[in-house]
Amino acid sequence: MDIRFFHLADVHLGNFQYQNQERYNDFAKAFGDIIETAIAEQVAAVVIAGDVFHKRSIDALTLYQAKHAFSLLKAAGIPAIVIEGNHDKAHYRDAQVSWLNFLSWSGDLILLSAINAGSELHFAPWSSESKQGGYYDLPGGVRIYGVPWYGGSTAAIIERVGEALRRMAEDEAQAGVRYRALMLHTGVDGVVPNLHGLPTRTQFDPLRGLVDYIALGHVHKPYAFDDWLYNPGSTETVSAEEAAWKRGYYDVTVRLDDASGAPLHTARHVLNKQRPFLRWSFAVDDLASPEVLLARFTAWCAEHAASADRSTQQFGGPPVIDIALTGTLVFDPGALERRALEDVVRRTMPALHVLLRNLFNAVDFDPASSELDGRNEATRQELELRVFRDLLARDARYAPTAEQWAKVVAELKGHALGDDEPAAIAAWLREAQQRLTTLETAE
Template sequence: MPKFLHIADIHLGFDRYDTPERTKDFFRALQTVLERYAIEEGVDFVAIAGDLFEHRNIKPATLNQAQVCLQALKDANIPVLAIEGNHDNRPYGTRTSWLKYLSEWNLLKLLEPNEGGEVENRLLPWNDATRAGGYIDLPCGVRVVGSSWYGATAPRAIELLANAIEALPPGPDYTVLLFHHGLEGQIARYAGALRYSELLPLQAAGVDYLALGHIHKNYTAEGWVFNPGSLEANNVEESRFKRGAYLVDLSPQGIDAQLKTDYFQRPVVRVELVAKGQESLDELTQLAIDRAIAAAAQYEDDPAPILELKITGQVGFDRLDLDTRRLQESIQSASQALVVLIKYEVEDVAYQTPLNEGQNRVEIEQTIFEDMLAAHRDYKRRAPELARGLSDLKDRQLAGVDETELYSLVETLLDLPSAVTAPPTQAAADG
């Protein structure tokens, strides 16, 4: 009974968050998956459905990571069959890629259709001498067919692939097709996804197991379409998706595809702190640090987590007074998180002091002035004094006091230098 491992979207060389440890996570994920579910399980082959690499152009260390993993499979006599995804496909007009390089060095077999050929020549059998071919018949009784990255032309490519598969000579009992594209309805804001009905020509052509990649979330469809998701989360949002690797048994009774998730994955913890508008800057900062430390402490026996702190609600101070960079550094130092991300999405409180029943007009006015001044970083320390001054200024203006005297009062209130004077009179302006 054939057994294989289906993985996709490995993204070796991932380089976001500016930390080498995070880049190594993607290597650790691949290495532990292959050790536990390919080598220890003794599978007949490993299928990689696109995006082995994060970039088309990779660093030497990234190539070395791929070689280490693939060599371990070669030493265990487990063939690796792969296709290119949108991240690692060769640029238009070029003849090679790093996947092609690995294929030429006999570390994997890159299965590629002959896109320009006639239907009978579109899928050529794998040739070990030329290191090229569109499909391969394995001794375990499985025919594995490759494809390319088609993007928006995927519906038409499916029709051509289905015709080419039907034109192949009789082969093993099972046919597996590697295809890098997403199915609609799986994630939001994904344009160009395929409708399920557009896959049906492949099933009619004899594909028993459609091995998908591209979407970083695990899903299946109708018992023959399988997408394992990425091995590791590429961002915090993706951490909520179920993902893994499919360990697949094929038998006359059907397909038994088990999603395996017990391998190295960096923990991701997301924390939200809702400000009530009553906290001082120092109090809110300490609350944020305490909340983040408590959340990270849940993973003290695991690798250091990626921690996202989201601060929402309202603040009773100038929102720009909170130094998010400094807060990020404080949390990272105190929590020992690998990466700390801060989302600061608060609004300033217009009036933070509740009005008491029975207050008269003067008291209400004083309260409002104090709140407005307390929200300003330059005036908050003198808010009560300045609020009284504003009330006095308003009363004098309503009483018709001369503008020169009013500006003199403002100058006194704000301790402005003597250079600040009243506005010029009309006579002075006329020169």
């Protein structure tokens, strides 16, 4: 006898990403596609290891999206077995009642949570009357245990989970349990750099021999260890940095009648349909002015338009375009017209949303490197001129006459701090600009 279930996590319904309605819809569509597949394949259960929602306070449409999807499963006779993730947990002010609690009480899903009784955890059977419990039994002797998000305490909780499962041995034998899966909303330390506070791989070892499949959530990158620990990744792209990860869900088949006498499983990672993110880098080195950069960027976008067109055709809608501006910018970053660059992308290729990230370097003036002391009135003006000159010199438009422009800026400061009329200052500045432009042309 084979029992088949889907394991997914980190659905993040209600994520109004980039304040874009289509991205909001994408998260519901990704979830809906998996639910439709589960119904078509007539799996025994859909197991969700936390973060059904993107945030603790959801709106009515997000609740409808969740309730509709779970109602389809219920109508097909497929239980949705869920634990709370950190995004699902209720606010303290809400008396610890989350929206997953509401859906559980409404009969839309089975929300599992071990009972935390001081120094011990206890697993109680799911009750259809109280809508509470720490485990749920599927046909054939497959038992699903659930432990919600515990944050930084997870490593210690795992040891207590092991103790609780050892106490369940007699109950499992009496109930004819032949295969055990455990849902945990946590990850494994080191899988994603700079994601800290997670248990190490060896800290899961107290569960060895007590459960056959550990269904993880929380980390959006898919991974598996030892045919035992499984994390499917998120069902949609929650952050652009995750776009390269092949995320989806696990299609798990448990072979209860294996000839060896020991139930075995196969877990196939399935990539569900997700809106594509196209991530590129554009080098700003040696582009001497905003005008030159804009012209080069326009040509570069034209070269990449075919990729965006293909992506649109394959998915059935435009991708999110993510462009990192890299290298060294040789003019003032304040002169970079981001809106103009974004408009170029939208005119050149199909794009649901455009992300422009400033990852370039700019040469900054370091006053600490100067031998001049700004606290000394005798040298303050000289230091001021040097600061102006060095700032102007790093902008390719002013570098050839940075010394002269520095004097103009210093004099402009004096006019501004004096009693000169704004119109007179503007006229003086136009005259100075014309004079220096003539000088640059002559050179």
